[in-house]
Amino acid sequence: MPKPxxxxxxxxxxxxxxxxEISERVGRWVGEGREAVSPRLRRENRIRTIQASLAIENNTLSIDQVTAILEGKRVLGTPREIQEVRNAILCYDRFSDWKATSADDFLTAHGIMMKALVDQAGAFRSSGVGIYRGDKLVHMAPPANRVEHLVRDLxxxxxxxxxHPLVASSILHYEIEFIHPFADGNGRMGRLWQSLALASWHADLAYLPVESLISERQEAYYAALGEADRQADAAPFAExxxxxIRDALDSLPATEQVTEQVTEQVTEQVRLLIRCFSGAEEVTSAELMQRLGLTHRPSFQKSYLQPALASGRIEMTNPASPRSPVQRYRLTKRTRQKRP
Incomplete structure (x- = not known):
């Protein structure tokens, strides 16, 4: 078989x-037995990612509005913008189902991302396309009859x-933008697919708010694409x-970068519960269940809350009244300081 x-x-x-630099940070998490992103921050960053990636494509909905759509609430916005958010939420919900090197998964994801937005959702484009900035043509994509071959070869x-996966994922992103395989949705698919490729190296990288930084640096993002085109070399875009990615890692709050280091006696459920806390914050049991994505209270109390209390990892804010309706929970001082 010929080399691609x-x-x-x-x-x-x-x-x-x-x-x-990036590998050193990731290696430190692995070596210390901890993860970079807590369950709560994963959800928050996923919302930021969706909002920012769509904002780059001129969607005007705010983070609060994206959160409301995620929670099934009504928001004021154009039907197209709301559809874009719903599609992106469905796409990221399916994130773990896809392989970054599968062209078929790539098409499936585009079908979800662009459902009810374009006629050719989930299909490669059938006509030529140029990318414009204002009235200026900045990139003429390869002919439509070459697209499928180019994507599968890529x-x-x-x-x-x-x-290295960090390099390969960046090149993959650039090449998707260069080929421009779809009639619409290429930018959001390129960013999604780089995140997918990064997650295959280290799962936490899927939850970094990289798109938020790209949105803030949008002119530089397009300039890097243009410079890579001009040089016929993807290096400027990879840089x-x-x-x-490095700056997104550095933007993580320090309290979120230190997660539970547990002994063999601590269950996975307790470990997950402890990771839901940030520093010395006090939260209700309902908030903890929401952060864990749980709805069955008896199971939460039996498998998560009671073992964590019994092990001394967390404590009640009002221990004299365990059933108080205003009861809240926090990490013990020992857990915050040592996290054994």
């Missing part, structure tokens, strides 16, 4: 340095490359994306 096409890019010294490269 090698996307053109230079492994610059800056790319190497950024990979080292994914074969992604599956077999020896390059931009790796910088965004």
């Amino acid at each position: 096409h090698q996307p053109p890019f230079t492994l610059t010294s800056r790319i190497v340095a950024l990979v080292a 994914f074969r490269w992604a599956e077999t490359t020896d390059h 931009f994306m790796l910088t965004a």
Whole structure:
């Protein structure tokens, strides 16, 4: 079988340095037996990701409005903008079902992302397309009859490359934008697919608010794409994306970057419960259940709350009245300081 096409890019010294910086941070989490993103922050960052990725495509809905749609509430907005959010929520809910090197999964995801928004949702484009900034043509995508071959060849490269996943995911993102395989939705699919590729290396990277930084640096994002096109080399775009990933890691609150280091005697349920707390905050049992995604209170109390209390990992704010309707819970001082 012939080797897949090698996307053109230079492994610059800056790319190497950024990979080292990011890998050092991720390696520290792994070496210390902890994770980067708590369950609560995962949900918050997923909402930020959806809102920011769509904002780049001129969707005007706010984080509060995206949150409301996620919770099934009505919001004021155009039907298209609301549909875009609903589609993106469904896409990210299916995130773990897909493989970053599968062209078929890529098409399926596009079908969900662009449902009721374009006629060719879930299908490669059937006509030529150019990308404009204002009245200026900045990129002419490859002919439509080459798109499927280019995409499948790209994914074969992604599956077999020896390059670091941080580099390969950035090149994958750039090549998706270069090929522009769909009539619409290419930007959000490129960003989604890089996140998917990163998650195959380290799961927590799927929850980084990288899109929020891209939204804030939108002109630089497009400039990096344009410079990569001009040089016929994806390195400028890879440098931009790796910088965004590094900065997104550094933006995580310090309290969220320190998660539970548990002994063998602590159950997985207790470990998950402890990770729902941030520092010395006080929360209700209902808030804890929401953060864990649980709805069955007896199971929550039996498997999570009572073992955590019994082990001394958490404590009541009002221990004299265990059944108080205003009862709240917090990490014990020992857990906050040592997290044994």
